[in-house]
Amino acid sequence: MYYAGVDIGGKNTKMGIVDDFGNVTSSMAYKTRMERGYDAILLEVIENIKAMCEESGIEFDELSGIGIGVPGIVNSRAGLVMSCANLNWKGVDLANDVTNLTGKACRVCNDANCAALGEQRFGSGKNFKNLVFITLGTGIGSGIILDGKLFEGLGCAGAEAGHMGIMYDGGDVCACGNRGCWESYVSASALVRQTAEAVEKNPDSLLAKICADGVSGKSAFAAAREGDATAKSVVEKYIGYVTYGIISLANVLHPQAFVLGGGISNEGADLILPIKKKLNEYIDNNGFYPYVDVVGASLGNNAGFMGAAALVM
């Protein structure tokens, strides 16, 4: 059977036709242009789903359902988007509107949760029934899968692991109103800031040379691979912050695995292996449970729409 998955972001919309085994028979991405408003966005989504069906060589009638992820607070049982600042939507009856316009079953969910579900069904999380998915991107996204099912608490905002507090004393105040939020230490923006600070203090380092044309989330990892001590220290500290939050989540949720996505996860083994080592040393020390895996996400930008499609499978 075939399903449409749609990942509506504040900037870009990604979508695809997905079968039960996670094969993507067609996909596309385009600018959301949220300023056009809800109706125009919705109609274009439906037109594009029809176009993708054609591209996949299936009739629109053959499509078994439509799943949609949005970056906001969703009452997923009712299919309502309660609030979505990035799209300027509030109290939108999305699932019903899609069903009325297409005759198809539709389910709606928070986008980070969709990505978590995508990785668990079709990506590097597929061996695990209990996992925590974390995106180390511009911000921190997270989603929790328990017993093979997406966990959504009251409000279905998606698990906001980025706003766990890790620095009671001396932490910066976050936009959320708390201070010392994990996100402020482990997002790509945080790593850029940490890198820039190290460059300022160590102007003669290789890291400073690599950053001469600009600092990115990749700079410190790249210079560390070349053996630069300043960069190694930035990376080590960053990994310390990431692991600190992961240990908190392991203590609360005891998952089988952590799946790391987002831009920073492209560093691969240089990021994943030290975290896995530290986490499992901690677990060994406490005899909590067996080995917990840490793996990189494998679906990239497709995770969101593939997970959205999984909502209606």
Place this chain on the structure above:
Amino acid sequence: MYYAGVDIGGKNTKMGIVDDFGNVTSSMAYKTRMERGYDAILLEVIENIKAMCEESGIEFDELSGIGIGVPGIVNSRAGLVMSCANLNWKGVDLANDVTNLTGKACRVCNDANCAALGEQRFGSGKNFKNLVFITLGTGIGSGIILDGKLFEGLGCAGAEAGHMGIMYDGGDVCACGNRGCWESYVSASALVRQTAEAVEKNPDSLLAKICADGVSGKSAFAAAREGDATAKSVVEKYIGYVTYGIISLANVLHPQAFVLGGGISNEGADLILPIKKKLNEYIDNNGFYPYVDVVGASLGNNAGFMGAAALVM
């Protein structure tokens, strides 16, 4: 129907006969004397269950099942106690042994999880399907109820919320191997330490007078109620630590309510109300979801065996 619930602790064992509505028809508590070893402890538990049935005026044959909580890591599906340092048990086939000796269905679970379940079924958590139970005692215990069911991650050790890290820089190293664990700031022992430090710095305060014969977890709350500024500042800081961890848990789990138990929860509204206020101000600020309740536990020492009984209901 009637069920036996047993809460085997390192020091004391509590048990009771409980019906489907949470009525306790008889109960008892005695020293566990763990040094006697597994077999003797188990036989005494069964003898005492039989005695309690008699006291309740029911035949042992009428008992529908036996639930047991132990302070350790339990494979609750298999009924195995994997490890339990307080009782010096390792790889013990508890549920099967009980069934073989009594012919009754038996389920076994971590004790903090049992207490969480007890409060959710019969205590102050009974209006909530999704809650986090936290005991502010000598240490920190916690249990999570999701969708009316006890959540047990891999390993079934119980949610170890006390080992969330809240102080990456400057936190004390915990026995678990991490530093800045929440438990180190919010346990009764931590409050005693915080109180003693304040007394040393403010020897002329009312708090110092109240503590002349010894510092307890109650001292600061008592002096604060008398208007003492030093004590108020200790209490405010303590409540800040508690709320900081609760906000982290709210971000990850989005529960409907937090239920606070343990010795410190006896402070009642002086503890609960400021936490509830801070938490809901934070939630308002972020528009995550509606109001989250914070309530004191209501079953006291009975929560563990009542929740254990609920395992077999």
